[in-house]
Amino acid sequence: MRKIPRLFQMIGIILLIYFSFIVLFDYLLDQVIPSSLLRMYMFFIIAGVVAVFTFTEGSTEELLAPIMEMMENPEKRKVRNAVLTVMPILVGAYLYSQMVPSVEAPVELRSIHPAPPSSVKLFGKRYNLQTLVNPLRKYEKDDPEKFRELVREGARVYIENCHICHGDKLDGQGLYAVRLNPTPLNFRDVGTIAQLQESYLFWRISTGGPGLPDEAAPWISSMPVWQDFLTEEEIWQVILFLYDYTGHRPRTWEE
């Protein structure tokens, strides 16, 4: 059996990796891989594959041999002409497909966790978010009995107000969640409240969607401005509950 030329080996490997990504994410895991990400992945995979195929003189020559052969051998004129016609057309077609205006709405980018302002006015008072701590957190050590009570109170507030969107398992899969965009946060995810300080949550809950800064725009978050409906203490209680139920710890800088 004849050995497959290195050039086709290389192209084969690249295509194989490309389709494995698609099969793996889109079909096996049922979570599509974003095309923008896949494009960058492929760029570096191609760079890596080409590097491996060309780092010795011998293998580089072998790799380029079919191309040289095609370009220089008078007998391969037909193949050459065909390739030189088809390649530009393919490149052109790809470019066209990328540039042609489509009816799809433009991509909307939001920062999931926009930077908080340094201080914010809530409940008629000004809070410094850098130094603000949950006033109820201290009971966790000082008075566990009272702490449990506060968490239970937080659970009540959550079930009365939040669970319709954020879900009764705090996984962002509430009753209304399917119709919302952006979807409600999944608090159990390691990328959400586990990454944030309690003061950040206090800010986000109190001011809701309308309180998002411009960089998180276009804000289409339908989260209500909870400072209009809840008391300060209730918000701190519900924050206790969020961390308690999910088992995450709020972000702190020292233990």
Next chain:
Amino acid sequence: MQSGAKHGDKMRHLDWKCLLINSMLLFGSLCVLTLLSDPVYAAEELVEVTASNVISPPELTAADYPQILGLNSRVTVWLVAQLHLWFAAFVLAVPIFVFIIEAIGMWTRNRKYDDMAYEFIKVSITAFAITAILGGLLTFCLFLLYPHLMQYLSGIFRESMFIYALLFFAESVTLYIYYYGWHWLQGGNKKWIHLTIGLLLNSVGATLMFLANAWLTFMMSPAGVDANGVFSGDSWAAIHNFLWNPINLHRTIANIAFGGSIIGAYAAFKFLAASSQEEKAHYDWMGYTANFIAISALLPLPFAGYYLTAEIYAYSQQMGITSMGGVFAWLFIIQAVLIGVLFIAANYYLWCGMGRSEGAYRYNKYIKYIAVVIVAAFLVWFTPHTLILTNVELKALGGPYHKYLGPLGIMPAKNTAVNLMILFTAISVLLYRRANKIPTVSRVEIGNLVQIALFTAGIINIFILGTYYGYFTNTVYKIAASIPQVLTTLIIIGISALIDLVIYKGAKEVAPLHWGRIPDRAQYALFLVAVAFTWLMGLMGYVRSGLRQHWHVTDVFRDNSVEAFTPTLGYAASVVSVGVVIFMAMLIFIFWISQVSSQKTVVHGYWKTT
């Protein structure tokens, strides 16, 4: 034999004496510095401050900023500062490794090292003049375009700015003696004096940079002033501000990597232009050494970067989130792309270099596995926290969260990935160093097994730290877990390098190393490293400065000029690119000029014959 021993004794005696002089000089300069920056001294200064000469930031309006020749003040200062920094980084870095190479040359008594060290410093001497010119230009620009800011800063830093000016003289003098005295101060005692001057040069250079760093970190994380920017009079507090040391560390390491990459580009250029085989061999060796230096500094650089970022977060959550999660989040994706390019190009150069010896062919089959790991680790590192999703994808996923790619977007995954990337680059280096050698000592097998075991255990440890502590504990541990990860990586690299030294002591050469036998492609990889590094430095310079957003001095001195806004990344990238092009053009000029001095045109009939 006997005379050799005697000579050795004499040398040791001299060593001791010169080391004494050396350390005395260093001690002396440290004393002076400590005195000058001593808190007591500063406290006396405080008494002088009365209510009438309080140094405080003024409230400015857009009209307070001078307009000169219709220049865009921000872009002007930005470009000039960046060019100054590139040259300064180069000029500060080169003496560091010239010093080391000179020392290696003295240790091994191999003339080759000394010649190369001299060639390195020769390249940087023209750059030194340009650095000074650009520094002067920058000062002019700052005082002309931002007079109020500079008045405020120079009020706070008057002592350190004055010391800076004095040190600059010291830097020039030591550099000139070091360079012009190179051939004069040769052999025995004189060589030690020369090396001492090299050390002095580096100490002065580092102090210069640390002082300048204090000014800019003060602007990021002001200290020694109250909430309204009124200066307390404690100069040392202002210098020793929160981000000073993280930036000092990060810049020192990055400078070495940058200097190495620029020298590498110089060698690559000379290699490609070389006509004789001998020249090719020389410049191949020089390029290899420069790249080795660049990689050695590149390996710990991400750790210094994480340390800096962690400190920024600790200083202000707002600033931290602005950098990593807010407007600058995408900048770090560009950074990831650039670092990926750097790692792949540097590795590629190493792999190509294995072609210098026939003995290396046995290792070729392993390269693809290294490549797979490096690329895979890189892809993890590159995955952004916020994915760009088309509406179709958004619907298919049911929201902006990706169940499998999402977790790759946060720190633990990236820490794990970067550690693996560094470990495997280290393996590339190890393989390269073994390329044409066969060990002669016994128990080689054991050494190899220990190394394999070490790497395996290390990789498993990094994985466990990254996944278990990264995802299943609270955030304090998440950050904390990165430290044992880093330690694992560094310990493995250190120990395996030691084992290698033992195993390959007096190793036989399988085949000769053919310096100069390397494809031109590899030289382009060196250019790629240099260009990517320069561009990356420009980009990171932008974000470091941009983090302050609309503040001259964070939360204390507001920028009210028309250019106070934060530009888009594309705009910033364009400015950086323009800067890189100017920098490259100036570099080519420097390379060319260092060549001109050695050229002679013989003319006939021009001069009167006497």
Next chain:
Amino acid sequence: MMQLIKIVVFSLLTIGFFTAYSYYGIPQIIPAPPPEKEELDLEGITTADLIVLGERIFKGKGACTLCHNDVGGRAPMLDDIGMKAQENMADSRYKGTASSVEEYLYESLVDPSAYVVAGFGKMGTQDSESPMTDVRTGSIKLSEEELLVVVAYLQDLSGLDVTVEIPVGSTGTEESGQPAATTTQVVTTNTRAKYDSAEEILSQLACGVCHIVGHYQGLIGPDLSHIGGSRSKDYLRRAILDPNAELTEGYMPMMPPTYGDQLYASELEMLVEYMSRLQ
């Protein structure tokens, strides 16, 4: 040369790729413009916040702790100023015009030499002149509101109840037909020079538009040409600070209640003194 061109082209392509990626590879987020400058937001502020704010200014912008600290001994400590103020006002060396602790504190900020604590005066002046500057001037430059906030902080610091009231915009000026400009001046007049005489105050504040006083012949308000004969100083002071508290029979409550805010305490006293002499 060929090599050089190749290298240059290669480098430019690399730079071009990085630039293009920054433009097209990632989303171009336009960052939010710098936020508008934060004004001292005193609208509806609670006393507790007033004190916090005052402390911030005291330790920060005001640079007060530079001298008023317990190590330097360059200025008296202020933690007992509430008690001391009464004594100081009663002291024979007191040159000021304050009649309450609040006024005393305010006066000491804008006219520090009114009373100099023994031993803290300028060298060679026998404690007749204070080394402290008027905090409305120079680099400290506190605004009128900031002064009041600091006074509130000092009251709290020394254990007194905070009596400072923050000037509230313009109340009832619409009906009285007064031009809005005169009332909103409250916020902007932070560093004008002092009026030299009561006559100047009369002309600056346009008292004669409504009153018969001096050579003015206003007919809207009560005639003041002999007011000193029938009213006490206290009454006059109150009539300026809170004009609608007690109305002269037959007149409507239309005098703006903001003149007190437009005058320094010493000027107010000057005016009261002047009026009491109109017999």
